Amino acid sequence: MINDKNSQKIVDIIQNWARQHSIWVLAYGTGCGAIELPPTMTSRYDAERLGVRGAATPRQADVLLITGYLTTKTLKRVIRVYEQMQDPKYVVGFGSCTINGGMYYDSYNTIKVLDKYLPVDVYINGCMPRPEAVLSGFAKLQERIAEGRAEGAKKYKENLEWYRANQKKIIPNWVMPDYNW
Amino acid sequence: MESVLYNILGAVATFLLAFVVGMIYGGLNRKITARVQNRKGPPFYQNFIDAMKLASKRSAIHHGIMQHFGPAFIMVSSVMSLMVVPVLTHNQWFPNLNFHGDLIFLLYIMVFGPLGMALGAGQTGNPNSAIGVTRGLSLMTGFEIPWVMALVALMIQYHTTSIVDLMNVQIQSGTWLMFSSPFAFIAAVMAMLGMFRYSPFDIVGAPAELASGPISENGGKYLFVMMSAGSVFAFVKLTLYVDLFMGGADNLVILLVKTFVLYLIPVLYSLTTVRYRTEHAIRWFWGWPSFFGLLAILQAVFFK
Numbered sequence A: 001m002i003n004d005k006n007s008q009k010i011v012d013i014i015q016n017w018a019r020q021h022s023i024w025v026l027a028y029g030t031g032c033g034a035i036e037l038p039p040t041m042t043s044r045y046d047a048e049r050l051g052v053r054g055a056a057t058p059r060q061a062d063v064l065l066i067t068g069y070l071t072t073k074t075l076k077r078v079i080r081v082y083e084q085m086q087d088p089k090y091v092v093g094f095g096s097c098t099i100n101g102g103m104y105y106d107s108y109n110t111i112k113v114l115d116k117y118l119p120v121d122v123y124i125n126g127c128m129p130r131p132e133a134v135l136s137g138f139a140k141l142q143e144r145i146a147e148g149r150a151e152g153a154k155k156y157k158e159n160l161e162w163y164r165a166n167q168k169k170i171i172p173n174w175v176m177p178d179y180n181w
Numbered sequence B: 001m002e003s004v005l006y007n008i009l010g011a012v013a014t015f016l017l018a019f020v021v022g023m024i025y026g027g028l029n030r031k032i033t034a035r036v037q038n039r040k041g042p043p044f045y046q047n048f049i050d051a052m053k054l055a056s057k058r059s060a061i062h063h064g065i066m067q068h069f070g071p072a073f074i075m076v077s078s079v080m081s082l083m084v085v086p087v088l089t090h091n092q093w094f095p096n097l098n099f100h101g102d103l104i105f106l107l108y109i110m111v112f113g114p115l116g117m118a119l120g121a122g123q124t125g126n127p128n129s130a131i132g133v134t135r136g137l138s139l140m141t142g143f144e145i146p147w148v149m150a151l152v153a154l155m156i157q158y159h160t161t162s163i164v165d166l167m168n169v170q171i172q173s174g175t176w177l178m179f180s181s182p183f184a185f186i187a188a189v190m191a192m193l194g195m196f197r198y199s200p201f202d203i204v205g206a207p208a209e210l211a212s213g214p215i216s217e218n219g220g221k222y223l224f225v226m227m228s229a230g231s232v233f234a235f236v237k238l239t240l241y242v243d244l245f246m247g248g249a250d251n252l253v254i255l256l257v258k259t260f261v262l263y264l265i266p267v268l269y270s271l272t273t274v275r276y277r278t279e280h281a282i283r284w285f286w287g288w289p290s291f292f293g294l295l296a297i298l299q300a301v302f303f304k
């Protein structure tokens, strides 16, 4: 019964509906874009009415927000945070810096294309994106979740070797503690 | 045989009622908070969506056997206290397993959940959890004192340790205990502020400071169980207060009205204050609330 295809489909629809309307965000304040989050959350734009809400720890979060440029030093922490999150999890790249390096395109110590290191579901462009843009990014993410297309975690698991190779290129001294996912 | 089956069905119905009401109250709390902050706020059923999402997480990490016990203990203690507290005064639907001395039993069992939580949080090895647990236990030493004083005052005054007897006293005399033992009521309500752990007593979960404290390593299904247990427990506490001080409730509508009015006290108080430090919180409970508890006992002893 449970393995029956149609009933699985119904379960998926219900679960995706719940995931879509309850998005707990772990805002990893890596770059200057983080300053746009407080206005997004407070009374003017009130993201909570869409079910978007801050999460305190990676274990409870659904979305990892990379708010702007990511230095090679913080990349390691971001990877640890991402791997501690529970499946299904999504990554939102925030600002031009995560897309192509933005104004740090020739910097020696920031990564340029976030998608090489973590599977990004939605990009929000702008330098920096206004709260309206952030909300529209969340709306896009919700759309993708509802359609069942936000499967970054699966992609990450399947292509783990490729991601690891990229990550190790940036982080030469790869000393990560042992932990289960 | 029939009565056993009936009891089990009734217990399930009671649990469902407590779950739904607790969740909706949690959602209304978020809504009220949002309105006070001039926001639109999430819909009142947002907590159900959150719970459903947490339950449908695909992976659930644990750090050892004890971590399973954390949520399980909270759930068990919530359900046990739910079974002892009478939901309505005269009812066929919600059986309760009352016995003499259940008030004392309840005092024990209400502490049981946080202790189990402490065990579970210890296993996760997260330093924030350890700090959260110590804070939680310290807070408990704070609000338990006025709470126990209020209950002891009631026990002395009416020579009983049974909740049903206390409800009968109110029905016979026609006045709520809230008016005949006002000091006990004040002390108990002040203790309730700490029991709900809303601001200013949110020192245990403190999201910005402790990363949600004891539950910081629990995601997905663990958090789902904790959330449901918390909602059930909120319902238990409110119903217990209604039973003890506000004459119980004859039907569900009255129960909902009374519990919601009570629930507004911690909710609205939390909106006007910011978080205390641990020692401030304890000192607060050992101040005026304990003083009112003492007055309640004096009243019970000298003016029966």
Ligand code: SF4
Binding pocket: A031, A032, A033, A067, A068, A069, A094, A095, A096, A097, A098, A102, A103, A104, A126, A127, A128, A129
């Ligand atoms: S995109 Fe612009 S605002 Fe965002 S982190 Fe980069 S430089 Fe800062």
